[in-house]
Amino acid sequence: MKISLSWLQDYVPVKMEVDRLAHLLTMAGLEVEAIEERFAYLDQVLVARIREISPHPNADKLKLCTVDTGQGTCRVVCGAPNAAEGMLAPLATVGCELPNGTVVQIGTIRGQASEGMLCSAAELALGADDSGLMALEGDLPPGTPLNQALKLTDAVLEIGLTPNRPDCLSVIGIAREVAALDSASIRRPEIRLPETHGRIEQMTSVTIESPDHCPRYAARVVENITVGPSPFWLQDRLRSVGLRPINNIVDITNFVMMETGQPLHAFDFDRLAENRIVVRTAGAGEHFTTLDGKERILEADMLMICDGRKPVAVGGVMGGLNSEIDPGTTRVLIESAYFNPISIRKTAKRLGINSDASHRFERGVDPKGTRYALDRAAQLMVDIGNGQLVEGCIDVTYDLPQAPTLELSVSATNRLLGTAVERDEIARLLTEIEFETAIKGDDLLTVATPSFRVDVSRQEDLMEEVARRMGYDNIPVTFPTLPAAIQPPPKLLTQRQRMRDLLAGMGFTETINYSFVHNDSCRRLRLPEADPRCRQLAILNPLSEDQAVMRTSLIPGMLETMRRNLSYQSRNLKLYETGKIFISEGNDRQPVEKDMLVALWSGDRIDQQWHTRPVPCDFYDIKGAVEGVLEGLRVAPVRFTRLEPEQCTYLRYGVAAKIMVAGNEVGLVGQVHPKVCGVYELKQDAFIFELDLARLLPHIPETIQFTALPKYPPTARDTTLILDEAIEAAEMLRLVDQMDESLVEEVRLFDVFQGAPITEGRKSVSLRIVYRSGEKTLEDEEVNRLHKRITDRLVDHFNAGLPT
Structure with missing residues (x-):
């Protein structure tokens, strides 16, 4: 979410430095991820004075201007009709990137070198006039960066909002938070609807066939509008938050959406069959072409906005190509609705569309803000589009979500947060962000949640509001009590x-x-x-x-x-x-x-x-x-x-x-x-x-027992037995181990053989037994006696034979 500081100041006075504001917003749970200066590109646009003008030798409409840049002169090819000697005008220097994406370079125009670009107000996005050079007034020294000369500055804050804060997906939502931080009052635009004519009920109707998907749908009609470019102030507001101006009607819907957080849609009234609106779910496999020109295949539970015969928009996601505003539009139906967030989320996900409208609807807009945004858009369309407002407003409402009233325990809040905030201070913190509080007892507050806070539904949510209003950096840091004894790991x-x-x-x-x-x-x-x-x-x-x-x-x-x-x-x-x-x-x-x-x-x-x-x-x-x-x-x-x-x-x-x-x-x-x-x-x-x-x-043993290294040498004897092939060699090794002879240090298998001359079904197995004493060097006779005893036991137990 991008917020222009100059736009924000229309609703709340911002007295603090932008870095301080960013810090306070972050500590209040609205993380400011970046701060950009919107007019930073004007660092490379200088105040320049045209010293001399001569005709272009190869073009009648072009001129060669010698321009004073404060550090010398340069030649610029210019075609502006109002260029005159002695005039102060902005000069975009080599390497400057203009708002339309043009990068100024040294070039040759009709055989003449040009070392910069003298600009109009429109080319610098500082006005709508593109008929000639932007004339700079006053005694400005050449070479001064234009943003300094005109004192142009506007910080844009990029805020990373969590999905549970849709109330801040608008300038007014952020202004509400800033006002609470600075103990100021928010100024909402005052709506004064102009004189009306006719009756809207005689022109159109709204029928909601799927109230579980759309609990509220409101509409107004404006006639005799003129579709054209928006005034500069409106275009500038949209550009400041990264939106592209289209025409005055569409721009107004986008402006009001960014201002209030309520998405709107404008239909060409004359392109609506039977001049009416039907809100229903789509038929399985139904086809629809959206404003981006792509044909979509719809599913049965997707909400559609239709006229008397056909779909004209995917509800809450994107409008249709068959009802868009074009230069010939003279009558407009303005839609302002509340849609079920889960329904919009599923539809947008399945269709692969992530629009500004769906982004807000799927998180939850203010159910009671529908009418305010509608009236605001109607007022602007009358003022900017020179239209006439039809009297009346259609507002069809079913069971809207109700903001809960909750009880908040002061002691439980302090216990959870590790703080010691008084009851009256908690009430003040919540009241400043438009929660209505009432004292119910020494330890209890009754808190009515505002309708725009769709994320607050339980006592813990209120505790979170108290924490972020205090500022997370103001909550004291405590450490858990740890026992002095060291516990071994599992x-x-x-x-x-x-x-x-x-x-x-x-x-x-x-x-x-x-x-x-x-x-x-x-x-x-x-x-x-x-x-x-x-x-x-x-x-x-x-x-x-x-x-x-x-x-x-x-x-x-x-x-x-x-x-x-x-x-x-x-x-x-x-x-x-x-x-x-x-x-x-x-x-x-x-x-x-x-x-x-x-x-x-x-x-x-x-x-x-x-x-x-x-x-x-x-x-x-x-x-x-x-x-x-x-x-x-x-x-x-x-x-x-x-x-x-x-x-x-x-x-x-x-x-x-x-x-x-x-x-x-x-x-x-x-x-x-x-x-x-x-x-x-x-x-x-x-x-x-x-x-x-x-x-x-x-x-797995807990401890390891030490055994001293042997002092005396080992001696080894081999034994080869002929036995049944089904007998496992491991059984032979285990039998030797079970005899528990103290002089036997190791028994290992070193050879197995099958085939002639050994009888079929039998095999030859060779074992090596290592003998050692910890007290003396063993004599051959003693080892041979023990080895024979072990061999005889193996022969008897496994019915084995000895090789001949």
């Missing part, structure tokens, strides 16, 4: 950060996805209906179909991220995400929230270098990643067990496992099922692991 936060650090150290990149997913995400993961993750919580007003429900798994978002990266030809991916999932417990209960961690690995194991060959990642890479995370968290004991097909439908059977810690399942690891990859259009294998952080946290 375990989840610290351990989650440790997981991030560990994964980042392994080359993984964190992703952050929306908590909203497609309602088909469970089907895409092939989850059975009995799975708790199928209990999805629907979003009441989703942004799109892809964000219709709260996520019950982090995996869909991770697979979407992978798909998006693959589409950008980024195929080597190591990604992770930590966040909440939401399991619905029914409409009347809060969902269960779980913290999860998911990581994905796809593409090559390492980025290809000149000395390496690409090797695709596999199950053991992602398994190693989760082992690294758990080892970094000091979680033990960890084992991986077989995952049956019915236990997880989105991982590939045989390339997946459950992650067990101390006998409790904390997550899954494996290859994403090819059918799931197909649904997400993934053209390469993906490996993931997911951890349930609530189940994992109890197994």
Whole structure:
């Protein structure tokens, strides 16, 4: 919202400096984002004296003027008929940009050089006269910038209004705030309607068929008008706030809208079929051409202003091409209405139109300001357009919104704001912005809300008014009372950060996805209906179909991220995400929230270098990643067990496992099922692991126990067994651990072999066992006895054989 200071001063005296005014407005909740000097371009327009004039050798109507600029002379080619020697006139110097967008440059006109431009008042936007040069009066020294010479200054404040303050979308609305800041009185334009003739009821009528969309519609008729350019003062007012003058009738409607905040529309009365207005909703698929020349396809609930046969405007949004004001218009019907803000918002959004009118209507205009703006526009059309006002006004009204009367507690206000304002001071602050207050008790005020404050509906809104009227910078700053004891951060936060650090150290990149997913995400993961993750919580007003429900798994978002990266030809991916999932417990209960961690690995194991060959990642890479995370968290004991097909439908059977810690399942690891990859259009294998952080946290130790480094050397022995191929190698490692031999330091698998000469259905598994004592160097005989005992136990337990 732009406000010209000179226009503002028509309604309220502004005695303070503009910077001070901007600060006070900002502290009152009306943030001034920028201040511009409207006549700054006149810095490059100088007072110049024409010293000599000679004919142009190649043009009869042009002259060569030698101009004194105060710092020398220059030659200017000029065609103004009133140019005369000794005359003072404005000279636009090279580089000056004029209001019409022209940039003055050194040029050659009919073979003669011109080093500037002598200007008329119209070219400088300082008047309407474009018949000749602007003659400057008085003893002005040449070389003085024109804005200084004529003392032209007008600051334009650009105010960033929040959507709840439509009352300030007008000059009078801002003047009301300025008057309260400076304890001044606002001067509203006095309306004196001229003499009238005829009766409007005999000429036209207004029928509202959709009162829920349009509770009020008022109209006046002006006859015998002359359409033409607006007077300079009116054009100047519109230009000061960034509007383009069109003609006197349209300019008046725009001027009154900017002045009062009430959008108006002027129809060519003779182009209205049957000379009447019908307010109704559109028919589905109805076509209509708006003033911008675009054909719109309407929907059934869009409000239309119609004549006796056809639509002539989209109500509250934009007029139609079939009833616009043109130079031949002699009779005008002026519309001033109150429209339902929600209806206008929906219509403007669907049609993709953001007009000055819709911007105000969708936020809410003053329901009682309709008639004032209508009469103001009628008066100006009679005065400026030389028209005749038809007697009477049609004003059809249904159930208009009523401004509420509220009770305001003084103690509650001070408690909320942290202030100590007296009751009478609160009453004064509200009265100055036209709230009507009455004392109801020592601690209570009754406050009647003015009709233009459509945003005030509860006691807290009044408290906000008190705060901003005091000035936000005048509210004392207080600090919350903090306990002296230091509270440790929650375990989840610290351990989650440790997981991030560990994964980042392994080359993984964190992703952050929306908590909203497609309602088909469970089907895409092939989850059975009995799975708790199928209990999805629907979003009441989703942004799109892809964000219709709260996520019950982090995996869909991770697979979407992978798909998006693959589409950008980024195929080597190591990604992770930590966040909440939401399991619905029914409409009347809060969902269960779980913290999860998911990581994905796809593409090559390492980025290809000149000395390496690409090797695709596999199950053991992602398994190693989760082992690294758990080892970094000091979680033990960890084992991986077989995952049956019915236990997880989105991982590939045989390339997946459950992650067990101390006998409790904390997550899954494996290859994403090819059918799931197909649904997400993934053209390469993906490996993931997911951890349930609530189940994992109890197994993360709070403290770390120190163990001294061994003093004595280790010794290793290898064992190779022939056993059934269905036996997991992890079972063999676990059996050795369960024997709890104090000299066994480490057991690891180092080879697996199948094929001839080993019998089909069996495999060769080789283990390396490392022995060490903390008290002495082990003898071979002692190690061999222990190693044989372990080997015999493995052979007996797994019905294994030894290689021959």
